[in-house]
Amino acid sequence: MKKGFVYIQSGGPTAVINSSLYGAIMEAKKHTDKIEGIYGSLNGIEGLLNDRLIDLEKEDAETIELFKQTPGAILGTTRYKLPQNLHDEQYNRIITTLNKHNIGYVFVNGGNDSMDTCHKLHRLCEELKLDIKVIGIPKTVDNDLAITDHSLGYGSAAKYVINTVKEICIDASCYKKGKVFVIEIMGRNAGWLTASVDLLPSYARPDLIFLPENVFDLEKFLQDIKTIYEKQGHAIAAISEGIIFERDTSSARVDAFNHIQLGGAADALTKIIEKRLDLPTRSIELSLAQRAYCILLSKVDQDEAIACGAFGVKAAVSGESGKMVVITRINDEPYATKLELADISQIANEEKMIPSSMMSGQTKMDVSFERYLRPLIQGEVNVKYEDGIIASARLKKVLI
Amino acid sequence: MKKGFVYIQSGGPTAVINSSLYGAIMEAKKHTDKIEGIYGSLNGIEGLLNDRLIDLEKEDAETIELFKQTPGAILGTTRYKLPQNLHDEQYNRIITTLNKHNIGYVFVNGGNDSMDTCHKLHRLCEELKLDIKVIGIPKTVDNDLAITDHSLGYGSAAKYVINTVKEICIDASCYKKGKVFVIEIMGRNAGWLTASVDLLPSYARPDLIFLPENVFDLEKFLQDIKTIYEKQGHAIAAISEGIIFERDTSSARVDAFNHIQLGGAADALTKIIEKRLDLPTRSIELSLAQRAYCILLSKVDQDEAIACGAFGVKAAVSGESGKMVVITRINDEPYATKLELADISQIANEEKMIPSSMMSGQTKMDVSFERYLRPLIQGEVNVKYEDGIIASARLKKVLI
Numbered sequence: 001m002k003k004g005f006v007y008i009q010s011g012g013p014t015a016v017i018n019s020s021l022y023g024a025i026m027e028a029k030k031h032t033d034k035i036e037g038i039y040g041s042l043n044g045i046e047g048l049l050n051d052r053l054i055d056l057e058k059e060d061a062e063t064i065e066l067f068k069q070t071p072g073a074i075l076g077t078t079r080y081k082l083p084q085n086l087h088d089e090q091y092n093r094i095i096t097t098l099n100k101h102n103i104g105y106v107f108v109n110g111g112n113d114s115m116d117t118c119h120k121l122h123r124l125c126e127e128l129k130l131d132i133k134v135i136g137i138p139k140t141v142d143n144d145l146a147i148t149d150h151s152l153g154y155g156s157a158a159k160y161v162i163n164t165v166k167e168i169c170i171d172a173s174c175y176k177k178g179k180v181f182v183i184e185i186m187g188r189n190a191g192w193l194t195a196s197v198d199l200l201p202s203y204a205r206p207d208l209i210f211l212p213e214n215v216f217d218l219e220k221f222l223q224d225i226k227t228i229y230e231k232q233g234h235a236i237a238a239i240s241e242g243i244i245f246e247r248d249t250s251s252a253r254v255d256a257f258n259h260i261q262l263g264g265a266a267d268a269l270t271k272i273i274e275k276r277l278d279l280p281t282r283s284i285e286l287s288l289a290q291r292a293y294c295i296l297l298s299k300v301d302q303d304e305a306i307a308c309g310a311f312g313v314k315a316a317v318s319g320e321s322g323k324m325v326v327i328t329r330i331n332d333e334p335y336a337t338k339l340e341l342a343d344i345s346q347i348a349n350e351e352k353m354i355p356s357s358m359m360s361g362q363t364k365m366d367v368s369f370e371r372y373l374r375p376l377i378q379g380e381v382n383v384k385y386e387d388g389i390i391a392s393a394r395l396k397k398v399l400i
Numbered sequence: 401m402k403k404g405f406v407y408i409q410s411g412g413p414t415a416v417i418n419s420s421l422y423g424a425i426m427e428a429k430k431h432t433d434k435i436e437g438i439y440g441s442l443n444g445i446e447g448l449l450n451d452r453l454i455d456l457e458k459e460d461a462e463t464i465e466l467f468k469q470t471p472g473a474i475l476g477t478t479r480y481k482l483p484q485n486l487h488d489e490q491y492n493r494i495i496t497t498l499n500k501h502n503i504g505y506v507f508v509n510g511g512n513d514s515m516d517t518c519h520k521l522h523r524l525c526e527e528l529k530l531d532i533k534v535i536g537i538p539k540t541v542d543n544d545l546a547i548t549d550h551s552l553g554y555g556s557a558a559k560y561v562i563n564t565v566k567e568i569c570i571d572a573s574c575y576k577k578g579k580v581f582v583i584e585i586m587g588r589n590a591g592w593l594t595a596s597v598d599l600l601p602s603y604a605r606p607d608l609i610f611l612p613e614n615v616f617d618l619e620k621f622l623q624d625i626k627t628i629y630e631k632q633g634h635a636i637a638a639i640s641e642g643i644i645f646e647r648d649t650s651s652a653r654v655d656a657f658n659h660i661q662l663g664g665a666a667d668a669l670t671k672i673i674e675k676r677l678d679l680p681t682r683s684i685e686l687s688l689a690q691r692a693y694c695i696l697l698s699k700v701d702q703d704e705a706i707a708c709g710a711f712g713v714k715a716a717v718s719g720e721s722g723k724m725v726v727i728t729r730i731n732d733e734p735y736a737t738k739l740e741l742a743d744i745s746q747i748a749n750e751e752k753m754i755p756s757s758m759m760s761g762q763t764k765m766d767v768s769f770e771r772y773l774r775p776l777i778q779g780e781v782n783v784k785y786e787d788g789i790i791a792s793a794r795l796k797k798v799l800i
Contacts (some may be wrong), residue, residue, distance in 0.1 A: 377788035
């Protein structure tokens, strides 16, 4: 019996989150023997909760092609957390939606919080013995998903961060008497994205790099900044948003997964530098642009995103469930990988930090880190512009 | 008699400041009958003050080719302000350097503050009856230079701002319950760069746009934000760094031209929104990346930067001095311009604001603004990458 396909985008967008959707749709269209109905859930799991599914087959081929260069989550996203108790009334609503539309395949494209959603859906279907396959597609610029060699979206975000920080470093160093720049980079509790700037050549590299995996010593930081500034007339530090030091976070908000809203670390540090060292400063948060900049895609990342979306569909139609697609690295150079499946239970809510073997002291990475990252930022994608502005997809959003 | 050529980069970098230098060098090489020695002054006027000139003919052709995609000011820059009194000892030092190296042509590539330097150098040479031609090349992402239709660097900066804000708007609107985003854009007292986001299609355009040319009404702003947020679950405002409202700027620094260091307006506004409206916010300063992002160049801007550099050299060797190259627009569509010269005295220290005819109410631009800006962001430049990182020029800096 043919069953419907529903795709969920969840958590923060990446530059390739819509590429995975593209890959999944393209693959689903090949399985007309098993799949009938290719739907998208609006705003993540909320679409299943509120019966808000759209028919992706009503969208033009041209629109779907543009997914590959469209930022944001084209289906809308959410940080909604499902209750722990599978007998909660909310799950009835989800089941009602799934049954109403004869859904047999559910795909959740997200990070570790979203894999929690994925895991709960899978357990629900198992408990109720529903013939619904649930598959996770990895996604996060933080690169902190367990088991997979890396996460989709990380390569493009790293490419953006590296190139943008290169520009900032060159710009910042062209005055004889410059400032102290503190550049804040995303990544939550993992330093993968911040560490990427270590690949820059020394003339265009931050002087200091601070990852949340290491203890942040504020006094040492101030001393180092002072020494560097006195020597070269400017100083540049790249810091991860997740580094911990004493500051006022009383007004910070907390999300549904109980994660504190990060951001503001660079700003707080520059204020301390101004006060303690009396040096001119500038704090730079790379902010939202770093996570979904489709103009600076890594071709490798995009290709993998498409492939993982397709692989997830193949796995589901072959009967797999409760698994996430993982990328296993075979070789660094020439870069070679294979796609596999891993149990969602091993991934949901886990956080993968940078291993200490990839670090060399406090503000420098080991060469093994470069071997790891370099292949992930390779290849450029020529995006399509319309009159000077990048073209992006717009959905008709025909509800089913 | 053959004379030396010295090029000065001054003020904040743009994405095409080094393209103008490229154009000037290429042109200078054609005038071997008049020009002997193609030099660069390190860190703007400071190079003339301290006799720090480098021989640009010692640089590889490949390096000079890369100027076109190198951020920052490749010769180094400065915000140093020359004294008003032409009999100040500092001018003796400049004259000494100019004479020592037999300089006959001085080019100052900069904005309105830098044209002040250019104007003083010209008056000095006139007063002392020195056979030295002084020519200005316009440059500023703020687009606030008088007389010229637009400034070099503005088109590329606008292209970056438009495309980056588009991405942020799409990203920001993919949650059902989102935040209030306040995006801060450069431009000093002129709103040209901020206004550029008006070209975005409505689904990816900030809800509100605030320019320093208009009075900023904080109460009205808060009311509008509240209404918009309640209606759509998020709100996005693009503000110019130069908008004025009551906030603490006591710790802000002041540069040599007595300009207050801007930045922080978005941060201040989001704090007010949090306090007054109790809504979740995020402030985003586009910061340094917006002024010199060589990955997202406007081809029109780059071509014009090269042409203006070359035109300046032609003007100097034909005997012109005390002039700045200006771009005169002949037609919007098809876009057509011609290069001319204007008296530096009419440009130095002047600021060109957006005329009210280009605005339509407080937060919307008139169609005439789009006709003005659209041609300036046209055309993409395929930059060269090395292993995933944009290639940039590095000078040998051989002092003469």
